[in-house]
Amino acid sequence: MKDVSGLITTRLKADHIAFLNSVAEVAAHNQVSVYVVGGFVRDLLLNIKNVDIDLVVEGDGIVFAEKLAEKFNGRTSKYKKFGTATLMLQGRPSIDVATARTESYSCPAALPDVEPSSIKQDLARRDFTVNSMAVKLSGRGTFYLIDLFGGEIDLKDGLIRVLHDQSFVDDPCRLFRAIRFEQRLEFCVNGPTKQLMRSAIKNNLIDQLSGDRLMNEMKILLSEADPVRCVDRMRELLLFQAIAPEILDDDFHWTIMNKIHSTLAWADMIPMTTKPEAWFIYFYTLFMITDDNVFKRMMMRLNFPGNIYGRMCSDRECFVEAMNDFSEERELKPSEIYNIFSKQSSEVVILLLAACSNKRMKEYVELYFKKYCASAKIELNGDDLIGMGMEPGASFKDVFKALRDARINGQVTSRDEEIDLVESLFLK
Numbered sequence: 323m324k325d326v327s328g329l330i331t332t333r334l335k336a337d338h339i340a341f342l343n344s345v346a347e348v349a350a351h352n353q354v355s356v357y358v359v360g361g362f363v364r365d366l367l368l369n370i371k372n373v374d375i376d377l378v379v380e381g382d383g384i385v386f387a388e389k390l391a392e393k394f395n396g397r398t399s400k401y402k403k404f405g406t407a408t409l410m411l412q413g414r415p416s417i418d419v420a421t422a423r424t425e426s427y428s429c430p431a432a433l434p435d436v437e438p439s440s441i442k443q444d445l446a447r448r449d450f451t452v453n454s455m456a457v458k459l460s461g462r463g464t465f466y467l468i469d470l471f472g473g474e475i476d477l478k479d480g481l482i483r484v485l486h487d488q489s490f491v492d493d494p495c496r497l498f499r500a501i502r503f504e505q506r507l508e509f510c511v512n513g514p515t516k517q518l519m520r521s522a523i524k525n526n527l528i529d530q531l532s533g534d535r536l537m538n539e540m541k542i543l544l545s546e547a548d549p550v551r552c553v554d555r556m557r558e559l560l561l562f563q564a565i566a567p568e569i570l571d572d573d574f575h576w577t578i579m580n581k582i583h584s585t586l587a588w589a590d591m592i593p594m595t596t597k598p599e600a601w602f603i604y605f606y607t608l609f610m611i612t613d614d615n616v617f618k619r620m621m622m623r624l625n626f627p628g629n630i631y632g633r634m635c636s637d638r639e640c641f642v643e644a645m646n647d648f649s650e651e652r653e654l655k656p657s658e659i660y661n662i663f664s665k666q667s668s669e670v671v672i673l674l675l676a677a678c679s680n681k682r683m684k685e686y687v688e689l690y691f692k693k694y695c696a697s698a699k700i701e702l703n704g705d706d707l708i709g710m711g712m713e714p715g716a717s718f719k720d721v722f723k724a725l726r727d728a729r730i731n732g733q734v735t736s737r738d739e740e741i742d743l744v745e746s747l748f749l750k
Contacts, residue, residue, distance in 0.1 A: 323467060324466065325465060325466055329367070330342070333366060333369055334366070345460075348389050349459060349461075352389055354380060354381035354460070355441070356378070356380075357380075357441055357458050358375060358377055358457050359445070360448070363455045367467075367474060373415050375417045376420070377417065377419045377459075378420050378456065379422060380422045383406055384405060384419075386419060390417075394409075394411050405438060407419045420444075422441050423437060425447045446485060450476075450496075450503065451485060452473045452477055452481075452482065452483075453503075481510060482503050482511045483514075489518065490521075494527040497527075501543065502552060506546055506547070523559060523561055529564070533626045536624065544601040544608075550583070550604075569620075572613075575607045578677050579604065581676040585672055589675065592688060598671070603672050606634060606637060606669065610641075636667075640670050641666075643665075644666060644674055654686070656693075657726070659689060694730050698730050700725045707721060712744075712749070721744060724747060
């Protein structure tokens, strides 16, 4: 075993060191062995900042999490089926605390059956060698590295390697994780692991995943700093043929994909009311099939969660409508620009910018967020219209739209002028 106390002292901030020492104190008091594991250890060795701490306890992880919550005045969420808990502390990212366990899979892609075990067995169940290391925090060998599978050597060699031949069969989600870590760390999947990946893809193991699990892996992958590299790797490994071969027959989205990063950077300077979710923009772009029937069949087959499906359909409809509106060569009036963009989510706005990356579109977006959103505010309300003799009903919507359009176009600038407009257009 290797002493990494020096790395902890020099590479971690004082508050992280103090936290790990406090964990060691609680472990010693409760006579259990506790380890920090996974990505935190990997990034410690690589000298990469990582504030996400995962703890494994040889004992009852849930009980230990409760002891930590008492010490730090925090709270816990418990998951008894897996013997895990999430520790929430004030001003610190949540911390996962798990009982050291072994896993078995009743069938490919199934959630595992778990049993309490040792740290050795716990590390043996993990995805890749670089994520299968631990640092002991209590008892003999404190702050010593536990590396049973050559993870440190693979870090030095820049390799992503599975621990056993059934890894992708047990959990096809690891196909996405292999790509994520490879691209994030600028490593390479080693030869045998790549062959196992190709075999899992060829045998359609992705089909075994539920829509929720597939969606979760896609979301995490597309949240990476450079998701386009991850997507390119997925294409290279033919992963899309297993997920949705339809997207390979439509080139429109691939063109937009490479423009999203720069478009997001430009849009970050615009005072959008709601900041766009970058991962969803990439996600939507991937599945942007122009043929309605093909799109619907693909969505139904993938069985994504209902909220995602609904969001996709809604944004797709808005995007297509806006693209048609902007296809006209004539200059749009301020009210027309407002009426187009006010229907869009911030994600669709980014897609429109990426799809129509021209000066005209940028000017429209800037005008909408910097000027028209503010000028669209009207002073009259429903009670005012009733007071003017109007009957409540659907006509109120037409009145408010006319007032808003007039405000945006500069035809009305005061409450009195709003009243005059209503009288001239709706009360004669």
